[in-house]
Each structure stands twice: as structure tokens, then as C-alpha cells.
Amino acid sequence: MTSQQRSEVTRSRLLAAALTCFSEQGYDATGVAQICQQAGVSKGAFYHHFASKQALFVALLDQWLEALDGQAAGLRMPAATAPQSLQAMVALLQQVFRDASGRLPMFLEFWRQAARDELIWQATMAPFRRYHALLTGIVRAGIAEGSLRPCDPDSVARAIVSMAVGMVLQSALDPAGSDWQQSAQAGMDMLLHGLVETQAADTEAA
Amino acid sequence: MTSQQRSEVTRSRLLAAALTCFSEQGYDATGVAQICQQAGVSKGAFYHHFASKQALFVALLDQWLEALDGQAAGLRMPAATAPQSLQAMVALLQQVFRDASGRLPMFLEFWRQAARDELIWQATMAPFRRYHALLTGIVRAGIAEGSLRPCDPDSVARAIVSMAVGMVLQSALDPAGSDWQQSAQAGMDMLLHGLVETQAADTEAA
DNA sequence: AAAAACATTCCAACCGGTCGGTATTTTATT
């Protein structure tokens, strides 16, 4: 194994160990020594790869953002109606719920630091903005193509993102409290078809 | 001033100082000494009123929950249709946004600790459950009275709570990013009336 | 040999919490 490879392995081990520790105990409660122990490397190796504990945290955030980008990139479906696209986006949430299983508390760590660190804030808000923009586009197209009723795409997008974020947060707090994937599906369904009884609502039996 | 009164003043000063410090710097980063300094009292006074830093945190949580209860209590409107009741609940969010102005990061602290402390978890989840139950009841009644289409009240309630939670979180991260109160209103509107274009949707011009 | 990767050791700073002591108010007793 070359030194570069070895170095990368050590680095990933540190990142993985930190992810686990931060998720389980939080950022402050986790010591550098503990991360090193869990990763099976020394403190020297730690500070060889990361300038500080905070730097490791940022690296972890970057890693998450990259993964998010990867997921969002696999969501290219130009020839679909807006409702279909929106339904498809719900499936993306499933990815979040599954991949981040047990590590969802890490989101809270990110968000918490974001409230205090300008740099982390920018990075953390980026996906929010991206998804908001993506949804706005879908909704706008849906209105144009007539599959959605006229409305403010901006507000709709914000509502959808909020619901998703709220579910992620609650699933982080209470993973066993409910089937969040199903709730997401149902929630989107409601957003699409509405709750209020209309005169013609019963004509459509989906 | 009696000694009791003085005591209560000191206690509130400590609570207020802690609220500010925790909101601005987070739980761990805030030292007991700092809280005392900001409150203008000594460390001895602190530990006279609170058994530990954690206990002060819990007291802060209780204070918030009481305020929430107070707001929810002012929401008794038995003779209203379900849609009206749901719309009214949105107004409650406005209270949260306003009262917690600048202190919303505190929510993140609560939620973060909740993921690790059983007691705090119970207390934090309680309002979620209560609002979920409240909403479930409203929706169920709405279906019974025919103002809402048949659906799973449980899922609807979860969707609404999730949207609210997501908005609170986002407003904590980005208070100036949007008019969250308006977004909440719009989101609820969408949940009620749906996004998908229906044949008879244009007959109702609300 | 030079440099990069990793290990070991150590420490100054800090933090939550304790404790002995003081000041003030309330209660009990005469």
C-alpha cells in the first residue's frame, strides 16, 4: 500500500469514528482522544490530518454535502409531470432516512453549529436553498403544464422543504415513533390532493 | 422586598441570563461562571437555586413548555369547522416565531439534548405528542362533519406537525430568509386545498 | 537524505461543582 493510500485510510477512519462519536455523544462531549481511540490511530495522526477538532467537523460536513449532491444528481427526470416529480422526491427522503440511520443526530450537530459559525452556516444552508430552488422549478413547470393549480411556487417549495426537514428532525429524535417514510408519502399526497372536501373530489378515485 | 421576592428575582435573572447565553453560544460552550456574571450573581447563588447546570437547562425547558401550554390553552374553539380550527392553529406558530425571536437557537439546544437525555427527551417530545393528538382530533372531527375528505387523521396530523417543526427549525437557522409566518399560512392553505388541478377546483374561488 | 505519516508525552486552561463562611430575613421564646 502506498503512503497516500494509507493516509487516506487513516483519514477516513478518523472521519468515520468522529461521525459515530459525534452522533452518539455530540460535538463537545466527544474528545479528540476518544476519536483517535475509536479510529485506532494516535493523536499525532489526528493532528497530522486535521488542523483542529473543528476542522474535522467541517470535513465531516463537506462529506455529507457531497453525498447529498450525489443523491440530488440522481434525480434527473426531465419528462415527468410535476406531481410525478414531487412523488419521486419523496423517495429521496427514504435515502436520507436509511443512509443516515442512527446518525441523524449529526444533523442536529450541523444545524447547531450553523447557528454560530458563518462558514458552516453557508454550507448548511446550501442544500436547503438548492432543494428549494429545485422544487420551485418543478412547481412552476407544473403550473405551466396545467398539472398543478395556480399558486405561489415559492411558498409551495418552502412548505414541502419544511415538511421534509420536520420529518427528518422528528425521526432523529424519535426513530421508532412512526414510519417516517410512510408519513412522508402520505404528507406529500395530502399536499397534492388537499384535505378539503370539494364537490368534484369524489369523482377522482385514485 | 421580602427574601422570597429577592430569591425569585435572582432565579429569573439566572434563567434569563442562561437563555441568552445558551441561545448565543450553546449549552456546552456556556460556563456556569458566565451565566452568573451575566446575571450579576455569584456561583454560590447559582447552586443555591439549581442543583446543576443541567437542572437549570431543564428549568428553562419547563418554562418554555409552560408558555406553550398557555398559548395552546387560548385556543379553545369548540364550535368551528375543522379547516377553521387548522387555520387558527397556524396563528399559534406566529406566537412561537415572535416570542422566541432571537432565541430560536435554543430549540436546537433542547432538541440536541433530547437526543441524549431521557428526561429532556420526554419533556421535549410531550408537546409534539400533544399537538399531534390535538390535530388528530380536529381532523377526525372534520372528516365526521364532512368538511374534510376521508383520510388517515394520524398521517395528516404528522404532516402538519412536521411542517411546523421544519419551519421553526429553518427560521432558527435563517430568521431573515423568509417570512415564515406567511409561509406557514400558505403551507396550511395548500394542505387544505391541494395542489393538483381538479375538474371542479376552479368552481371555488376563495 | 529528506519528507511525509504517525506515535508519545505533556501542559496550561478551563469547567462544573463544593464548601466554609457572611448577611439578612423569618420564626420561636421569653
Next chain:
DNA sequence: AATAAAATACCGACCGGTTGGAATGTTTTT
């Protein structure tokens, strides 16, 4: 009413333990 006794509120120096990170040494790669 006067006084003693008890309780309450508060103070701030101090302690044991922990931590992030620097300093320095050792091994491995180039």
C-alpha cells in the same frame, strides 16, 4: 417587645478532573 435561634439567600476561593492542542520523537515512504 426584645432577643435568641433557625432558616434562607448569597458569596467567592478552591479542587479534581478533563481537554484541545503543542512539542518532540519514531517509523515509513520516496
